[in-house]
Amino acid sequence: MASIVALFLGWVLLFTQxxxxxxLSLNYYEKTCPDVETVxxxxxxxxxxxxKTVPAALLRMHFHDCFIRGCDASVLLNSKGNNKAEKDGxxxxxxxxxxxxxxxxxxxxxxxxxxVSCADILALAARDAxxxxxxxxxxxxxxxxxxxxxxxxxxxxxxxxxxxxSQLQQSFSQRGLSMDDLVALSGGHTLGFSHCSxxxxxxxxxxxTHDIDPTLHPSFAASLRNxxxxxxxxxxxxxxxxxSSTTFDNTYFKLILQGKSLFSSDQALLTxxxxxxxxxxxxSSKDTFSKAFANSMIKMSSITGGQEVRKDCxxxx
Ligand code: HEM
Ligand SMILES: *[C@@H]1O[C@H](CO)[C@@H](O)[C@H](O)[C@H]1NC(C)=O
Ligand SMILES: *[C@@H]1O[C@H](CO)[C@@H](O)[C@H](O)[C@H]1NC(C)=O
Ligand SMILES: *[C@@H]1O[C@H](CO)[C@@H](O)[C@H](O)[C@H]1NC(C)=O
Numbered sequence: 001m002a003s004i005v006a007l008f009l010g011w012v013l014l015f016t017q018x019x020x021x022x023x024l025s026l027n028y029y030e031k032t033c034p035d036v037e038t039v040x041x042x043x044x045x046x047x048x049x050x051x052k053t054v055p056a057a058l059l060r061m062h063f064h065d066c067f068i069r070g071c072d073a074s075v076l077l078n079s080k081g082n083n084k085a086e087k088d089g090x091x092x093x094x095x096x097x098x099x100x101x102x103x104x105x106x107x108x109x110x111x112x113x114x115x116v117s118c119a120d121i122l123a124l125a126a127r128d129a130x131x132x133x134x135x136x137x138x139x140x141x142x143x144x145x146x147x148x149x150x151x152x153x154x155x156x157x158x159x160x161x162x163x164x165x166s167q168l169q170q171s172f173s174q175r176g177l178s179m180d181d182l183v184a185l186s187g188g189h190t191l192g193f194s195h196c197s198x199x200x201x202x203x204x205x206x207x208x209t210h211d212i213d214p215t216l217h218p219s220f221a222a223s224l225r226n227x228x229x230x231x232x233x234x235x236x237x238x239x240x241x242x243x244s245s246t247t248f249d250n251t252y253f254k255l256i257l258q259g260k261s262l263f264s265s266d267q268a269l270l271t272x273x274x275x276x277x278x279x280x281x282x283x284s285s286k287d288t289f290s291k292a293f294a295n296s297m298i299k300m301s302s303i304t305g306g307q308e309v310r311k312d313c314x315x316x317x
Pocket of ligand 2: 087089092094096
């Protein structure tokens, strides 16, 4: 009973938080584009078969989209004239695979022109990326609209890998997301790769008393310092988020407990009793993590913000 009430309240919250009030629903395209989900899934599958880094890229792209102006496909717009778009803003390292969304959109337009937003296609692709990597599935509420604005300067609003727990909490709560969501969604770091610049702060001149972040496991820190020396590491140098970086599992949480996660923001999840307890819970059960991740993804991907259904995901109508 309690869980039914909680579920109901969750849904109420979900739909009242939506930025500009586009009502999302599970059957949004049932009459107008019934095959959209199959088409998107096939596009993701096809891209993945050629490039194993595609799922991580799609998941991160959706997260960045939702954290700036809501999930309105602002991350997909190209810079134009004097306007530098989000994708050309500073923390764009490893944002890639935009072509996967372009291909999916092209096929969806051929089937049902002018109906499906780029923001919905990205939300579906992110879900598919997780499923096809061995993670949980969930039903994606649809009906997002695409925005008309994308500014590189607004990428400053994204959380940084150097953030401590209070900064992370603030960043998430500003978007209606809780500490539980923070821990679950950080589990997205079970996939993908990071460049040295994102975690170098922990390896050299960490703070006044420690050259290396003492919360890093010593041998792990040594191997990272090898990859990312103090002065000019190789251009694309970095490390995978976890040894199973193309499999969506709960290894990330086990690594945090061992001092083997990459970012200060990952390690920060151990610095409050509540978040530490969640990390331990997710480390000991993939199933518990999977359920929590799916719930929090629905919450994050329901922050809406746009006005139109773009014809081309890279330019406004
Ligand atoms: C909690 C705050 C977060 C911070 C501070 C953060 C920061 C970062 C940073 C710095 C990178 C590496 C960029 C690079 O050096 O190439 C990264 C990668 C990644 N992040 Fe996050 N992130 C956060 C939350 C999330 C969330 C909520 C998700 C998705 C649910 C996510 C998914 C990913 C993925 C999949 C990658 C790998 C991308 C790739 O390999 O192409 N992150 N993140
Ligand atoms: C990232 O931004 C820089 C400029 O800040 C730009 O030159 C580069 O093309 C961008 N990378 C991607 C993948 O969009
Ligand atoms: C987190 O960092 C901010 C900004 O540097 C600082 O004001 C705050 O006290 C820090 N919080 C914790 C818990 O360390
Ligand atoms: C440096 O960081 C460590 C680990 O977080 C901490 O225990 C120590 O107090 C910090 N030192 C200074 C001077 O901030």
